[in-house]
Amino acid sequence: MNQTAREHGPAPKEPSTCSLDEPTLVLNRWWLLVSVTTVADALCKLYTGAANAIHQDDFSIHDFHSWIVRGVDSGRKYVRTPSLWIQIPEVILLTHFEQEPRREVSFSRTQVFRRDHYQCQYCGRNVGRGNITMDHILARSRGGKTTWTNCVSCCTICNARKGSRTPKEAGMSLLKDPGKPVWSPDLLLQRYQAPHESWRKFFAHLPSRPHHS
Numbered sequence: 001m002n003q004t005a006r007e008h009g010p011a012p013k014e015p016s017t018c019s020l021d022e023p024t025l026v027l028n029r030w031w032l033l034v035s036v037t038t039v040a041d042a043l044c045k046l047y048t049g050a051a052n053a054i055h056q057d058d059f060s061i062h063d064f065h066s067w068i069v070r071g072v073d074s075g076r077k078y079v080r081t082p083s084l085w086i087q088i089p090e091v092i093l094l095t096h097f098e099q100e101p102r103r104e105v106s107f108s109r110t111q112v113f114r115r116d117h118y119q120c121q122y123c124g125r126n127v128g129r130g131n132i133t134m135d136h137i138l139a140r141s142r143g144g145k146t147t148w149t150n151c152v153s154c155c156t157i158c159n160a161r162k163g164s165r166t167p168k169e170a171g172m173s174l175l176k177d178p179g180k181p182v183w184s185p186d187l188l189l190q191r192y193q194a195p196h197e198s199w200r201k202f203f204a205h206l207p208s209r210p211h212h213s
C-alpha cells in the first residue's frame with residue numbers, strides 16, 4: 001500500500017451514486033471558464049497534476065493528495081477505488097495549460113435558431129423545432145455567405161415566399177439585423193440539464209460578457 005492510500009480520509013457514511021460521466025467545470029489559471037469535462041477526465045487531470053480541485057464551499061485548492069486526505073463531505077458524491085474514497089471534484093483549475101477561455105459561439109444552424117429564439121425573422125411566428133429553416137438573406141446562388149449576418153431563422157412559408165430574392169425584392173423585412181450572438185456562461189449551462197449547484201458560485205465570479213466579441 002502506498003503512502004497516499006494510507007492517508008485517505010474517513011470512509012463516507014452514505015453510498016455514492018456518482019457517474020463518471022457527470023460534468024465537472026474546468027477553469028484556467030485565472031479562474032476563467034474554459035470548458036466542461038467529465039468526472040473521469042477531471043480525476044485523471046487531478047491525478048496527473050494537470051489540474052487541482054477547487055472545493056465547492058470554501059474555494060480551497062487541492063492537489064490529488066490533499067483532495068484525498070480531506071475526505072468526502074457529508075452527502076457529496078464520491079468514487080470508490082479498492083483503497084480510496086475520492087469526492088468528485090465539481091470544479092477543477094488547470095495548472096499548466098494556459099488555454100484562453102472560449103468566448104465565442106461557433107456558427108451552426110442550431111445556434112442561429114437559438115439566437116433567434118426559434119422565431120421566424122420575417123413574420124415573427126414562433127416555429128417548432130421540426131419546421132424551422134435557415135434562410136440566407138442574400139441567397140447562396142447569388143453569392144450569399146453562410147455567416148451570422150447573412151443567415152436567419154425562417155418558417156417554411158416565408159422561406160418559400162422569399163425564394164432566392166432579397167428581402168427588398170420580395171417586399172419582406174427582417175425583425176432585426178442579425179449578428180453574432182454574445183457568449184455567456186448561460187450558453188454553456190443550457191447544455192447540461194442538471195449542473196452542479198456549486199457552479200453558480202463560480203459563474204458569479206465570471207464575466208457574463210466577453211472582453212471582446
Ligand SMILES: [Zn+2]
Binds near residue numbers: 120156159
Ligand atoms: Zn415566417
